Amino acid sequence: QFTPRVFSGIQPSGNLHLGNYLGALKRFVEMQNEGIETVYCMVDLHAITVWQDPEELRRATRELCAGFIASGIDPKKSILFNQSQVPEHTQLAWIFNCVARMGWMQRMTQFKDKAGKNAQNASLGLFAYPALMAADILVYHATHVPVGEDQKQHLELTRDIAMKFNHDYGIDFFPITEPVIEGAATRVMSLRDGAKKMSKSDASDASRLNMTDDADTIARKIRKAKTDPDALPSEPKGLDDRPEARNLVNIYAALADQSVEAVLRESGGRQFSEFKPMLAELAVEKLSPISAEMSRLMQDTSEIDSILAQGAGRARAIAAPILRRTYEIAGM
Ligand code: ADP
Numbered sequence: 001q002f003t004p005r006v007f008s009g010i011q012p013s014g015n016l017h018l019g020n021y022l023g024a025l026k027r028f029v030e031m032q033n034e035g036i037e038t039v040y041c042m043v044d045l046h047a048i049t050v051w052q053d054p055e056e057l058r059r060a061t062r063e064l065c066a067g068f069i070a071s072g073i074d075p076k077k078s079i080l081f082n083q084s085q086v087p088e089h090t091q092l093a094w095i096f097n098c099v100a101r102m103g104w105m106q107r108m109t110q111f112k113d114k115a116g117k118n119a120q121n122a123s124l125g126l127f128a129y130p131a132l133m134a135a136d137i138l139v140y141h142a143t144h145v146p147v148g149e150d151q152k153q154h155l156e157l158t159r160d161i162a163m164k165f166n167h168d169y170g171i172d173f174f175p176i177t178e179p180v181i182e183g184a185a186t187r188v189m190s191l192r193d194g195a196k197k198m199s200k201s202d203a204s205d206a207s208r209l210n211m212t213d214d215a216d217t218i219a220r221k222i223r224k225a226k227t228d229p230d231a232l233p234s235e236p237k238g239l240d241d242r243p244e245a246r247n248l249v250n251i252y253a254a255l256a257d258q259s260v261e262a263v264l265r266e267s268g269g270r271q272f273s274e275f276k277p278m279l280a281e282l283a284v285e286k287l288s289p290i291s292a293e294m295s296r297l298m299q300d301t302s303e304i305d306s307i308l309a310q311g312a313g314r315a316r317a318i319a320a321p322i323l324r325r326t327y328e329i330a331g332m
């Protein structure tokens, strides 16, 4: 009943990193090249749920767009746009704020993580953000959403909202979207702490490989990455209870487009003193062309602005009729 359509987004909150690339961008490109309709968004309205300096947000939004293109997103094949330029997202989000239940929202673990101890001082937007995310997806009737593992719970909420809307209004209007969480690196961990995910907001720059890092920085961060004193095992089971070791092997596998099994068959028995330089070389080989292309694109931001403006027009052409029909269904 629903034509396959892929939607996903990334926050332009600076520090685009290897986790975003392996967990999201790399998959976005693969799905684009499988010939499915793909819609990708810089979700600036999500970014401002925590304070963003306006000039920095403007810059980071363009840099993120450059990151999409440099990673292989073709603005002719994919719709590439900025969330705030398509008002249908927030218009649908209001309907969903009235569909979602307080209890559902209060279970969201990312809110608890991001709000920290002082949740009373978090913005209302940070609390409501998963309902806006549901609107981002469903305003396109998207059937598939490629994301990292950290977004799994939000995708379940999106499905719950679609089901409740369909049930309450007695119409099969929104698709029950499938998360696509695939590959060896759906959860890239911090290079400094195997218990924390690699994140834009980690205060330690050494905890992540930024997509804009130069070759020397990449090599240095990998050399200093936390590991344990043991050699690599020859099977994945040998990585149990070794989160830092597992993380570096997962990163290698994802960058090399190999399975973890294949990497360990090849590198089992190696010490990290040997494996880290191999990983650094591979990371530099895969990431430097992207970072070089990003800085080239950032030299003329008018090209980026025009890509985003065109993308917003194409996005609205899909979203506007779906929004109009939603309001009609709800009696407006
Ligand atoms: P961040 O969490 O770094 O602020 P976003 O929330 O904008 O990034 O997430 C953008 C995409 O990147 C999402 O699909 C998310 O699941 C994915 N992602 C973020 N961090 C990681 C990670 N450490 N490993 C794998 N995927 C990740």
Ligand code: NA
Pocket: 150
């Ligand atoms: Na995230």
